[in-house]
Amino acid sequence: MRKIIHVDMDCFFAAVEMRAHPEWRDIPLAIGGSASRRGVIATCNYPARAYGIRSAMASHQALQRCPQLLLVPGNMAEYKAVSRQIREIFHRYTDLVEPLSLDEAYLDVTNSSLFGGSATRIAEDIRRTIEFELQLTASAGVAPNKLLAKIASEQNKPNGLFVLPPAAVADFVRDLPLSCIPGVGRKTTEKLKALGLEHCGQLREVGEQELVRRFGKFGQLLWLRAQGIDERPVQTERVRKSVGVETTLAEDIHHLEQGRQVLLRLWPELMRRLAGRTIKGLCLKLKFDDFNQTTLSRRCLCPQPELAEQLCAEGWERARGRGIRLIGVSVELYHEGNELAVQGEQLNFNW
Numbered sequence: 001m002r003k004i005i006h007v008d009m010d011c012f013f014a015a016v017e018m019r020a021h022p023e024w025r026d027i028p029l030a031i032g033g034s035a036s037r038r039g040v041i042a043t044c045n046y047p048a049r050a051y052g053i054r055s056a057m058a059s060h061q062a063l064q065r066c067p068q069l070l071l072v073p074g075n076m077a078e079y080k081a082v083s084r085q086i087r088e089i090f091h092r093y094t095d096l097v098e099p100l101s102l103d104e105a106y107l108d109v110t111n112s113s114l115f116g117g118s119a120t121r122i123a124e125d126i127r128r129t130i131e132f133e134l135q136l137t138a139s140a141g142v143a144p145n146k147l148l149a150k151i152a153s154e155q156n157k158p159n160g161l162f163v164l165p166p167a168a169v170a171d172f173v174r175d176l177p178l179s180c181i182p183g184v185g186r187k188t189t190e191k192l193k194a195l196g197l198e199h200c201g202q203l204r205e206v207g208e209q210e211l212v213r214r215f216g217k218f219g220q221l222l223w224l225r226a227q228g229i230d231e232r233p234v235q236t237e238r239v240r241k242s243v244g245v246e247t248t249l250a251e252d253i254h255h256l257e258q259g260r261q262v263l264l265r266l267w268p269e270l271m272r273r274l275a276g277r278t279i280k281g282l283c284l285k286l287k288f289d290d291f292n293q294t295t296l297s298r299r300c301l302c303p304q305p306e307l308a309e310q311l312c313a314e315g316w317e318r319a320r321g322r323g324i325r326l327i328g329v330s331v332e333l334y335h336e337g338n339e340l341a342v343q344g345e346q347l348n349f350n351w
Contacts, residue, residue: 001144002110002233003110004108004109004119005107005142006106006140007090007138007153008139008141008154009086009103009137009138009139010136010157010158010159011045012079012102013074013079013103014029014048016082017031024045024070028044028053029045029069030043030044030045030048030071032044032073033248034059035063038058038248038250038325039248040058040059041053041057041059041062042055044069046158051069053065083102083103085134087099087105089126089130089133090105093107093109093126094109096108098235098236099238106150106234107126109122120142123140123142123161124161126138138159139154139159140160140161141163143169147181147182151176151180169228173227173228174200174204175200177199177200178226183221188218200226200228201226203226204226208220240333243273243331244283244328244329245266245328245329246266248287248325248326256312256316259312259316263329266327267305270330271303274303274331279302279332280301280332280333280334281299281300281332282298282308282329283295284308284315284327285326285329285330286312286318286319286324287326287327288324289322290322292322293326294315296314296315297311298311308329
């Protein structure tokens, strides 16, 4: 049994920009690429979200929904610098910090003696310190494991705290929508809904064997997550699973030879990022002009551009006349002996 805090900064990139430009706080603001260059939204503030704007939305679509949207290119160097300041604050409370991105992280405070060992009070103080020192707000979730802590941090956004003690887990998870489980995306949610499954309690009634039959290994994971079970430890060193590169094209392309030329341009950068590491697979991604996308992958021990071209040809057949707006290529990295044994002991909780 652990005490885990998940801290998630509120609209991080946009918040850093609003800190520098207070006059932007109350207007719809988004960080993203130019609409004329087929950019996408990286993040946006809450006034923009009221218009239905969200991350990964095409910039031109965001401007259609909100013509007065202020779209700025952002400053990644500044965001990384602020992220380092946030992580320095995290490490004042525990050495067990697992960053997930620039703006969120898990903290294991199971053995912390701060605030009498209260994970709730630690989370409150972290949020208070971030706001006092950096003039930014963060939301946090406190729970017995990583899965539940991440879900909890979404409950009272923005600038909120949600505490899920062990005794409340069963009731909380029973009524939890399946779409709230990390890894359950739109398509999986639709498949589950077609089976009459919308909440974790319903999923548990189906049974593990039936879920495995329908969804394979992911079905077993669903079964565990629907009960709030997650034994993953907080990892201070994350193992990188893949390396990739992609480009959004200025104009749609319709011919396979054009796609091959794009791949040839992407390949040197992929090799630079790979830097001689051992791989176990190659993956190609195509996004069509209707924003649907497809991925194709093959097992291989050596990154071969000929294999990427073959995957591209197979993916092109799935276009069925649609233009291609984005091409990406990535490799799955091979790591020997990176399975982590989960060991622990029962500990008393002070929430």
